[in-house]
Amino acid sequence: MKYKRSERLVFMTQHLTAHPNQLIPLTFFVDKFNQAKSSISEDIRIIKDVFENDGIGIVQTTAGAGGGVTFQPKISYSRAEEIVEDFMGMLKTKERLLPGGYLYMSDIMGHPTLMNSIGELIATMYGREDIDAVVTIATKGISLANAVARKLNVPVAVIRKDNKVTEGSTVSVNYVSGSTRKIETMVLSKRTLKEGSRVLVVDDFLRAGGSITGVINLMEEFSAQVVGVSVLVEAKQVEHRRFNDYTSLLKVSDIDEFNQSFLVEEGNCLEYIENEFQKA
């Protein structure tokens, strides 16, 4: 079967976006379409232009015998603003406030379209970093970690608070939970994360930062380097956080259980993305 250019473009666009951050050898398309390399290169140029003009991502080609094409998701600044705004609209509803000043967020974590968009946003922030794995804490962080890891094309390592028979040998650290002031334990299966990995830590909510500090300590046990920490929501007005360098999509403050109210504002992620675009 002979493919026309229009048909090749449809197939290639689908294939590239379905395999983010993965080198596709040019020969894959050459063989599939039975076309000269020069035609395939021209197809890729068309895709590259649309992807870059429409804020979908970067298309990089590498020359030579082992050459190929890589699609790296990278959204535009205005798309990032839109995602943060959508998320804010969802978070703002006062029915989210639970006894103890906690926010109900399970529906947000279970919203695949929103998680996918946020995954693109976080992958855009850290796309220039060399990342081997996304690390998160069970249970809530897992959906976010999956969304980010899918875009970066790296594995997810899930830290647990209990030690299960299905994990094999584990490494554990103790940490002080910021909210309850209790000493708790977190464990990570030894084979889930390679020694010396460069990791991005993600989580749903950052309160006092006790568990993220625990994660950072646990990463030391794996000789891993924490490239970044990114959370969906941070609680403002919390002091003594034991790490400074993190990004957040939203900030929550002035939680008032009696009046059932709280304030939501933008986190620092848009600033971070703006800087990324200036560097690029």
Add this chain to the structure above:
Amino acid sequence: MKYKRSERLVFMTQHLTAHPNQLIPLTFFVDKFNQAKSSISEDIRIIKDVFENDGIGIVQTTAGAGGGVTFQPKISYSRAEEIVEDFMGMLKTKERLLPGGYLYMSDIMGHPTLMNSIGELIATMYGREDIDAVVTIATKGISLANAVARKLNVPVAVIRKDNKVTEGSTVSVNYVSGSTRKIETMVLSKRTLKEGSRVLVVDDFLRAGGSITGVINLMEEFSAQVVGVSVLVEAKQVEHRRFNDYTSLLKVSDIDEFNQSFLVEEGNCLEYIENEFQKA
């Protein structure tokens, strides 16, 4: 800016695959490209043909004022075979065998490309069903549930074994864990799942079926209808399973800890997909 057909096809292909099972109004593309509806319809026809010939999915158009186009992921039978085979290759390594005859699977659950492919496979199996939510049990099932829900474009509801302050009001049921014979509890936040939903239940491993039976009981409390149960791996040679109708990708049997060996074979998912294609 005027888009050429080639450029429109790239954008539209990306947009459709990024929004599976979501109706995109034709006017979205008409306005974006400043083109007549007839040209856009011709673009869609090209995409539809490639998607159907190459086993990417179905493209459905609905006519009229509120008309639009929907992309539904549907992989080919040969692609499904390939996914099952890849997964089998990964699962077969004997280093997975843990004390007690458990299998280490955390790396599989944390492998975003594999999870995405399996998500497409399960979405292909249940694509003709009317599904409102994907339900799973924390922690291991979450990555699979996300992958499936993303393709079906429905929310995920995560059942937990502990009751957290961040869940709000919950409904709980007790169940007998098949492996430990202990009575355990599972809880689901009331607002995570609408009453009367049609749900697809997914999980990583099916052993005696105690926890899936628990999920089915819990679903009754939500007046939810279980449309299907799909697991990655089932243990063969287990009797007295309290439900019969489920799909699995792989079956594991003859687990021999002493000789560090076990058998892996195909589950019934390929049969199920074959039937789906015959019905279509």
